[in-house]
Amino acid sequence: MAVTRDIRDRADLDALLRRFYEAAFADPLIGPFFTEVAGTDLDTHLPRIGDFWERALFRSAEYRRDAFGPHAALDSVRPLTAAHFGRWVQLWRATIDGRHAGPLAERAKAQGERIAVAMLRRLGGAEASTDAPEGVGGSGGFVPLAALTLRSVA
Incomplete structure (x- = not known):
């Protein structure tokens, strides 16, 4: 699909999220x-995450779930690292x-x-807050995770 336009609606989000x-x-x-x-079932997960992103981008959906809880549960079974989150960001950005x-x-x-x-x-x-390369980051201590992952590999 050629890049032709911005994200416009829930249908765009649903297609984007499925691809991602x-x-x-x-x-x-x-x-x-x-x-x-x-053991995520994609067809069950997508409507929930679609609500999350619809609220984040369009302020139009009701999302009242705890987005952190499932990640904490995963982390307790197998630790999530900057490399994992960095890869998520890399795939997210590339998909968009x-x-x-x-x-x-x-x-x-x-x-x-x-x-x-x-x-x-x-x-x-x-x-996330201590390994940022020189000159990376912004207001509030924001550090792009892709930079962290690249630095740790370099």
Whole structure:
């Protein structure tokens, strides 16, 4: 699909999320969290996560679930690291960039990074705040996880 327009509605979100989670489930680094640890059923998961993103981007859906709880449960079985969250962000950004361009697409990418950093910090991942490369980060201590992952590999 050629990048032709911004994210416009729930149908765009649903298609984006399906593409993203299909890639995430197949990914050798983070896929096992979905398939083996959580045993996630994609058809059950997508409407819930769609509500989350519809609320985040359009302020139009009701999302009253605890987004952190399931991640904490996963972390208690198999620790989630900056590399895992960094890969999630990398796949998220690539999926958006492959389908959409515009202000909402940019907001979705930025929001995904903010959520990943917040989750990692809440899970006790100190590297989210201490391993940032020189000059990386922004207001409020925000650190793009992709930079963390690249730095740790370099």
